[in-house]
Amino acid sequence: MRKSVLAAVSVLSLMFSVAVLAPPATAAVSISVTASASTVSEGSAVRISGTAWGARLGSVVDLQRWYDGAWRRVARKTLVDTRRFSFRVTPPRGAQRYRVRKPAQLGQSAATSRTISVTVTWRPKVTAATSVFLRSDRLWVTRVTGTAPADTLVNAQHLNPTTGAWVTTGPGAVSDSAGRFRVDVDGRPNGWRFRMMSAPSGPRLSGYSATLSAVQRPVPLAMNQETQIGALVADPATGYASFTLPATAGDLVSVAIDAEARASTVNVELNGTPIATLEPYQQRVSTFRAPATGTYRLTSHVYDTGVSGPVTIWTSTAKTKAYDQGCCNADQDRPGQIVDYSVPASPDDMYVLTVSEYEQLPAPFRSILDPDGLPVQSLYPVRTTYGNSQVFRLKKAGTHTLRYIAHGLEPLDVRDNLEPIVTTDATLDGGWVSGGPTRTSGGGRFRLTVPAGTTFVMSSSTDGQLLTPSGEMVPVGAGETCFENAAGGQYDLVVWKFGVSFSARTAKRCPNN
Secondary structure (H helix, E strand, O other), X not given: OHHHHHHHHHHHHHHHHHHHHOOOOOOOOEEEEEEOOOEEEOOOOEEEEEEEEOOOOOOEEEEEEEEOOEXXXXXXXXXXXXXXXXXXXOOOOEEEEEEEEEOOEOOEOOEEOOOEEEEEEEOOOOEEEEEEEEOOOOOEEEEEEEEOOOOOEEEEEEEOOOOOOEEEEEEEEEOOOOOEEEXXXXXXXXXXXXXXXXXOEOOEOOEEOOOEEOOOOOOOOEOOHHHEEXXXXXXXXXXXXXXXXXXXXXXXXXXXXXXXXXXXXXXXEEOOEEEEEEOOOOOOEEEEEOOOOEEEEEEEEEOOOOOOOOEEEEEOEOEEEEOOOOOOOOOOOOOOOOEEEEEEEOOOEEEEEEEOOXXXXXXXXXXXXXXXXXXXXXXXXXXXXXXXXXXXXEOOOEEEEEEEEOOXXXXXXXXXXXXXXXXXXXXXXXXXXXXXXXOOOOOEEEEEEEOOOOOEEEEEOOOEEEEOOOOOEEEEOOEEEEEOOOOOEEEEEEEOOOOOOEEEEEOOOOOOO
């Protein structure tokens, strides 16, 4: 009997000991987690830390990141007596999601923290290279080609040398699915500093290319018979022609085609990179400026292989003449040479360029360039007693250029007339103001400053054209013309006869109103 009682007591003691040592399978674990930053730049580290409350000593916790459609372990820690953990990770670019999970172990169920988000911003790489391209309208442009993120708007940004700030000015283009883009930058002065910027999207920041310079536009200078340096001569079997040319940065090289020859576009490359595209069949004398020192290759396809050296290569010079009242006789020193007239000007000067209506064809190409080398557009054409005229307003101070370019190698035959338009200034402040008569055959100008909202009457002894502050050209007949509630600013009346008088006055209202 006593042995039975002792055995029962031993079994109960053992059961009690096991009950004390074994933890309950339902013991709860909670995990708190925080990140040291919610937004970081690419390449920066983030510390994700927290506490596994109630976890057994020796338990492990996993740091997981969501990618490829599943939660995947990126790091593991073993818990020590404080049950705290800390992970240091460098997340990839974009929006990332992390959590900490303790797997089921040591008699405890699995536990998972909340999900935390970390956004990693990144700046994409934008590449850009420049070349010079001659368009079909005979304007040279800086062509920019490069790469950026796919299907992204890429814009030109200009460096303001005064403030040092970058200003988005365009032009722009959208990159294709492979990230390639092409932008033509025209109408910019030589050395214009710019870069290409890709638009931001979400965590992707704007990307920037290296700083670029507008390629110095090749000026269509002309022939110098003493310095011919080679020719593109076709291979009779293929019709293709090539020529290598060592050149120093800044050298001007002309390409000309004979009138009887037929050749395709002449392509210019430096170390395989396109530099210029010349179209001698549109302009028989073209020039490119070497942007860097090296060996250039010119290639073309000659359709008439029986013509020896139909495309010739030369160095270039120009004939420069000082402007004189009533110029211009564009006499060349050699066939094909262009002639430049240097024209000093003050801001807002106006000139009229008159060409005889009996000029022999083909007529030369005429242009007026501002001090930066950009073309000045004429305000309007007018037919005068002396021929066909164009009116120009020169907005910048400094030396402008009147340029004559022959369409071929034929001598220029130019007897133009370039005259300043004599200006009479007046400010309208109540009574009559008058000007004239003019002393020039080229034209006379009455420059009138008018306060905003003024009603005024203008009188002229002959017909003319009135330029409003907005640039609109309004025909004006002889006699009085009334303007009600005028826009404030400068009005210019231009006429084309000798002995013309102008006058203007304010009015309460226009007559007959």
